[in-house]
Amino acid sequence: MGGGESEKRLFTKGLVFHENYLLHETGGHPERKERLMAIMDYLHEEAVLAQLALVEAREATLQEVALNHDPDYIEEIRRFCGRGGGHLDPDTVVCRDSYKAALWAVGGALAAVDAVLEGGLSSVFCAVRPPGHHALRNRAMGFCVFNNVAVAARYAREKGVERVLIVDWDAHHGNGTQVAFYDDPSVFYFSTHQWPLYPGTGRAEERGVGAGLGYTLNCPLPPGSGDEEFFRVYDQEFLPVALEYRPELILISAGYDAHELDPLTSLELTTQGYGRLAHRVARLAQEVRAPVVALLEGGYSLSALARSVAATIEALP
Numbered sequence: 001m002g003g004g005e006s007e008k009r010l011f012t013k014g015l016v017f018h019e020n021y022l023l024h025e026t027g028g029h030p031e032r033k034e035r036l037m038a039i040m041d042y043l044h045e046e047a048v049l050a051q052l053a054l055v056e057a058r059e060a061t062l063q064e065v066a067l068n069h070d071p072d073y074i075e076e077i078r079r080f081c082g083r084g085g086g087h088l089d090p091d092t093v094v095c096r097d098s099y100k101a102a103l104w105a106v107g108g109a110l111a112a113v114d115a116v117l118e119g120g121l122s123s124v125f126c127a128v129r130p131p132g133h134h135a136l137r138n139r140a141m142g143f144c145v146f147n148n149v150a151v152a153a154r155y156a157r158e159k160g161v162e163r164v165l166i167v168d169w170d171a172h173h174g175n176g177t178q179v180a181f182y183d184d185p186s187v188f189y190f191s192t193h194q195w196p197l198y199p200g201t202g203r204a205e206e207r208g209v210g211a212g213l214g215y216t217l218n219c220p221l222p223p224g225s226g227d228e229e230f231f232r233v234y235d236q237e238f239l240p241v242a243l244e245y246r247p248e249l250i251l252i253s254a255g256y257d258a259h260e261l262d263p264l265t266s267l268e269l270t271t272q273g274y275g276r277l278a279h280r281v282a283r284l285a286q287e288v289r290a291p292v293v294a295l296l297e298g299g300y301s302l303s304a305l306a307r308s309v310a311a312t313i314e315a316l317p
């Protein structure tokens, strides 16, 4: 190998990170900026970072956020943060700069979608916060302000992607994402989550309505479920349906609170287990020739989070 190797290196995997994601200060809350710092430190230490194309994040426009949120709600968040912040709901705390961080989190997701649709990357992992999958059209919930994955799916649809698959492996059900696409066959929502647990949605009987019937797949799991239970659900319930759906883009609501070390939940996925879920998604992606964008959701054990994110990136195409 001669010189100039670095300029000629062809990346297939990308990463979104921006220091503005650290502006969202939450005090003693489990969803804290140290989560991203732990991820970035670990990716650097393990030399994963050097294998990734850094995708430039940006601020989402109001019009883009409004693809999934009421303009009045967006304005309410801007004002609430501008007055110094506080609690948006019992679980969701914001500071003065959280509005900016939230716009950048959405923008990071959109930059990643552009990078896989137009930039030639096969997958992008977005180390963004605040997370998004509980956020409703007009309401913050469960540490989430704007629904990053839902805006990303709508943005991809506007760009001509006909079928988007959302895989949500966070320990909690992504109620905000489900409701956004409940009657919409163009976005398939699949979730594994601990049951019973916050927010209380995501029963197996919830399968969509109208034209969307059959395009929501919920697989609730009892506390204590670990790798084997997850693999069974992926292999037997999810992958056959996903292959038939033939998504053109796969989004992952990548939450790491289903990890056995997570302090908030009682699922027992291992770090390797997360890698093997990501590997299953990667195989699906290759089979249907769809790129993958993973967006960070939960995950509150710093070491488990960092290692599981690395395992995910390793497995993605």
Ligand SMILES: [Zn+2]
Pocket (backbone or CB within 6 Å): 170, 171, 172, 255, 257, 297, 298, 299
């Ligand atoms: Zn969660």
